[in-house]
Amino acid sequence: MSDRRMYLFVLLLFGVCGCERKLEMVSSREDPADEPNVKIEAEYVAQVQKCLWFEDKVAAYTISFDDARASHYQVAGPLLHQRNICGTFFINTREIKDWSGWQNLADMGHEIGSHTWSHPRMTALTEAQQRAELEHAIFDIRSNLRGAPPVYSFCYPYGLFDDALRRVVQEYHISARGGGGVNRSGLSDEALTMVRGSGVYPPYDMTLFARILAEALSKKGWVNVYFHSVSARDDSNDTTIPLRRFIEHLDDVEKVRGQLWIATQAQVANYIRLHRDAGIKVEEIDQVSIKISLERLPENISDISRLTVKLALPNHWRNHKILWRKGNQKSQEIVNADGDRVYLHIGRDETVFLEAKMNKKR
Numbered sequence: 009m010s011d012r013r014m015y016l017f018v019l020l021l022f023g024v025c026g027c028e029r030k031l032e033m034v035s036s037r038e039d040p041a042d043e044p045n046v047k048i049e050a051e052y053v054a055q056v057q058k059c060l061w062f063e064d065k066v067a068a069y070t071i072s073f074d075d076a077r078a079s080h081y082q083v084a085g086p087l088l089h090q091r092n093i094c095g096t097f098f099i100n101t102r103e104i105k106d107w108s109g110w111q112n113l114a115d116m117g118h119e120i121g122s123h124t125w126s127h128p129r130m131t132a133l134t135e136a137q138q139r140a141e142l143e144h145a146i147f148d149i150r151s152n153l154r155g156a157p158p159v160y161s162f163c164y165p166y167g168l169f170d171d172a173l174r175r176v177v178q179e180y181h182i183s184a185r186g187g188g189g190v191n192r193s194g195l196s197d198e199a200l201t202m203v204r205g206s207g208v209y210p211p212y213d214m215t216l217f218a219r220i221l222a223e224a225l226s227k228k229g230w231v232n233v234y235f236h237s238v239s240a241r242d243d244s245n246d247t248t249i250p251l252r253r254f255i256e257h258l259d260d261v262e263k264v265r266g267q268l269w270i271a272t273q274a275q276v277a278n279y280i281r282l283h284r285d286a287g288i289k290v291e292e293i294d295q296v297s298i299k300i301s302l303e304r305l306p307e308n309i310s311d312i313s314r315l316t317v318k319l320a321l322p323n324h325w326r327n328h329k330i331l332w333r334k335g336n337q338k339s340q341e342i343v344n345a346d347g348d349r350v351y352l353h354i355g356r357d358e359t360v361f362l363e364a365k366m367n368k369k370r
């Protein structure tokens with residue numbers, strides 16, 4: 009990572025998930041508006057690259073939980089919160105009487121996904137029954153959680169799906185988890201209806217999942233690790249992992265955290281679509297500023313993920329004060345301004361403006 013130090017890091021604030029890591033950024037102490045601008049050299053051609061994963065991380069990681077178990081909000085959620093990790097909780101809604109635990113998870117920034125209404129073997133149902141299962145779960149989640157959050161993600165009960173079911177699910181959700189293994193980047197919308205997951209089952213040998221993390225890093229892919237119950241009393245059965253084993257996994261994640269983008273299934277699926285399809289529009293304005301936005305966005309892209317792009321700065325801007333702003337916001341200075349590139353996180357409806365101001369100290 010040492011070569012990265014020369015780059016400039018920019019924080020474009022994420023209001024979406026409380027778990028996003030904050031990149032270094034300071035507000036300018038004085039209002040730099042009156043200082044003279046540094047002109048962009050005539051030969052400057054904007055070189056901009058989309059980063060495979062958010063913040064230019066090597067691989068993506070999602071932790072998910074199936075079957076609406078009480079231990080999800082009693083045990084797992086608080087532990088994830090301590091570690092600043094947001095997970096995806098797939099709930100089957102039929103048996104839920106008290107929604108307060110799920111509300112707490114949603115309030116912490118976790119994603120609540122659908123695992124159907126009654127957890128049936130979906131492939132054995134008629135299409136009308138399948139639709140009823142999907143619609144009922146979505147209705148329950150949206151009507152019982154404050155703010156009626158969209159239900160972007162789905163998980164097939166028993167991992168069972170076929171082509172017909174995938175097509176139905178795709179009408180309701182951005183992605184669905186089924187199948188096993190590590191996902192590559194650049195998944196098609198169809199492939200996003202069978203996102204691979206790595207289920208944690210007895211004998212709860214967590215070294216296996218440390219190896220899967222390593223595999224995701226080496227493939228620059230996306231790993232989605234899922235659990236069922238987590239026992240605070242360290243009990244164990246087919247779908248209950250003892251707490252110490254669960255913590256062992258979180259510790260393994262922590263060890264490679266610098267290289268991992270940790271995000272919910274919805275955030276990663278959305279990012280994959282943005283990265284795959286979006287174009288980047290870079291315009292120079294009046295020889296002194298640069299305006300960057302996304303174009304050719306895929307359909308139904310949401311604002312839950314921003315695309316990280318890497319932009320080479322004009323040579324004339326080197327060693328000067330680089331400022332950025334979004335829309336009508338106040339300009340902020342980019343720290344560590346001795347490099348020649350910036351990382352920018354750009355959302356669906358955002359435009360980022362960059363300019364350079366004379367550095368009087370030099």
Ligand SMILES: [Zn+2]
Nearest residue numbers: 074075165166
């Ligand atoms: Zn299940």
